[in-house]
Amino acid sequence: MAVAEHIVSAEARRLHDASIVIDGLTFYYDGPTERLVATDVTATNVTAAETASNFAKATEEVMVLRQDMERDDASVLIRTAADIEQAKRDGKVGIILGFQASLPVETELWRVQMYHDIGMRIVQLTYNDRCYTGDGCLVDEDAGLTRFGARFIEELAARYIALDLSHCGRRTSLEAIDASPAAPMFSHANPNAITENPRNLTDEQIRKIGERKGMIGLCAWAPLCWKNNTAHPPTVEDFVDHVDYVVDLIGVDHVGIATDSGVTDNQAWLIQHSADFNATFPAIAGEYISHHGGRAESGMPEVNTLVRITDALLRRGYSDVDTQKIIGGNFLRHFRNVWGA
Amino acid sequence: MDASAAQQLHRDAIVVDGCSFFATRWSDRMETSGVTALQMTVPMTWDGARDAISAYHAYNNLVEREPRFTIATSTQDIRDAKANGQVAFILGAQSGQFLETDERLVEVFHGLGVRVIQLTYNERNLLGDGCLEPKNEGLSPLGRQVIKAMNAAGIQIDLSHVGERTSLEAIELSTQPCIFSHSNPKALADNPRNITDEQIQSCVAGGGVVGVSPYAPIAWRGGDTPPTMDDVIAHIEYVAELVGPENVSIGTDSEVTPGSYPAQVTKRLATEYPEPSAPLRSRHPNVRKTTGFESMEQLPDLTARLAERGWTEDQIRGILGENLMRVYSKTWGEA
Secondary structure, X not given: OOHXXXXXXXXXXXXXXXXXXXXXXXXXXOOOOOOOOOOOOOEEEEEOOOOOOOHHHHHHHHHHHHHHHHOOOOXXXXXXXXXXXXXXXXXXXXXXXXXXXOHHXXXXXXXXXXXXXXXXXXXXXXXXXXXXXXXXXXXXXXXXXXXXXXXXXXXXXXXXOEEEOOOEOHHXXXXXXXXXXXXXEEOOOOEOOOOOOOOOEOHHHHHHHXXXXXXXXXXXXXXXXXXXXXXXXXXXXXXXHHHHHHHHHHOXXXXXXXXOEEOOOOHHHHHXXXXXXXXXXXXXXXXXXXXXXXXXXXXXXXXXXXXXXXXXXXXXXXXXXXXXXXXXXXXXXXXXXXXXX | OOHHHHHHXXXXXXXXXXXXXXXXXXXXXHHHHOOOEEEEEOOOXXXXXXXXXXXXXXXXXXXHHOOOEEEOOOHHXXXXXXXXXXXXXXXXXXXXXXXXXXXXXXXHHHHOOEEEEEOOOOOXXXXXXXXXXXXXXXXXXXXXXHHHHHHHHOOEEEOOOXXXXXXXXXXXXXXXXXXXXXXXXXXXXXXXXXXXXHHHHHHHHOOOXXXXXXXXXXXXXXXXXXXXXXXXXXXXXXXXXXXXHHHEEEOOOEEOOOOOOOHHHHHHHHHHOOOOOHHHHHHOOOOOOEEOEOOHHHHHHHHHHHHHOOOOHHHHHHHHHHHHHHHHHHHOOOO
């Protein structure tokens, strides 16, 4: 569904244009793209490698992405929070490099520093399955953070890389929150109380993020915010219900947004990714898709339609100030805090 | 059996060191030891598949350069090596990490000649928990797949360095015998690397054997005396008493070619895994080796000591190699 079909208020458009907007999770960047427009998004966490990539493969993927950025005048690599503010002033889209797995580090802690050196700023601890640091959200008996994982988290903090706990097992994530010297985040996850899904968060996980003054990026990807409603796919209002729930639980200062959408014009690549993902991890989106089909039909906000979220938050009664926090201000504060600049 | 009969027995026996590492050249130490076969730790525990392939290939190169070495992929190869005056390498690994995330690589590495794989090394890997992992959890789903693949391919499962619960689950799940290639009874030496009576008994009930090790930090029984050959004898006799002399083997955990162990590897292992050696180090800071059993070089002395203590020829041959040969033969699918 194209952006033009969604009517947003002039007030929402104005506020959105004046704000720093940060998307907590996007993927598949491959150079100049119509999907990244500075008036839609100021900066976005872009997953820089496939989730199963080992060291050699992930490093190659990061460096290919860096080369793709060199021929893209509309985007800029983000190394500090100040870079995000500068991107806003320059009218560019900031690319924050993230991994959705710790697997590229394998069991070599020195690679954390190396990855920081080549621009990585966010690393997710596990992705659905078990890895050397802990268990993912699809492991039946989550065995928790490993001995290596505890050292890994300390190294991330020492190297000023943000710890992301999305896709982690519940026990692993709770132990990681306790172990992390820096404030942790879930870059893209929702309250399980509103939409039941192994990817979503219990109240305990949400509260602990509040206690540690971390961040939760509420996720507009339909299978995580459909409220298990078999009658129709979710609307942006359903998404805002998830925002409300977390704001009620831990306050408005620890909430952000994430679309989990692609940042490439290569539709075939996205379709293939979606098919592979659903075949490998049917427990996450299988039931949703059986009722409502895949992403193309979902009609939910993506990285180029984030203004719809701004519009929905204002309609829900959020103040301009709180809306600005949710659509990017909180993530900016969080990144400044954990990146040390 | 007198001393010269014991010497003769040692020269005549199939001697298998169930755990050793780093061979780059023929060595006097190895020749003195009288070994017939060495189960070699080949990849680094942190290596992925690509580095493991290179590491295994280095042994093919070594065998080409040095005709006194050969690679054994069957127990007959080991007996042939004895007959030919060669020393046979059994290609092994001390962590399944090199299998990465794909149990199908088990068959691939079997094709490259790998015959022994230890599941984990001290910490949790993708297969299960190591013996220093505080949570002591069990096998992962991938770990269960890998065990099935090892059973199907005919690769010996080794459970030294593996966490207690993971090791017990592996023994339970495996349709083939598992071994502890180099671990001592916790009842005598309380160390995280050592194993409980339950682990020893389960291993043997599944058809496996337990390899006693002279590695000083795990041979030491505490107290004012640093570890000696007497401690190793005590470990052997404890296990023999518990599960029978036919289920004991030896894993010296020693360097085949002295000086070939890279200093940065020693440093890394000491930094990452201080727990097993910390107790000995704090009590006896300068002791690195077991007096009288410093490396594989003293294997003939072990034979002499066992003979003195009244062990029979068959029992000694068993401990030196035949017990392990019996298990290898079964798990390698020769029966």
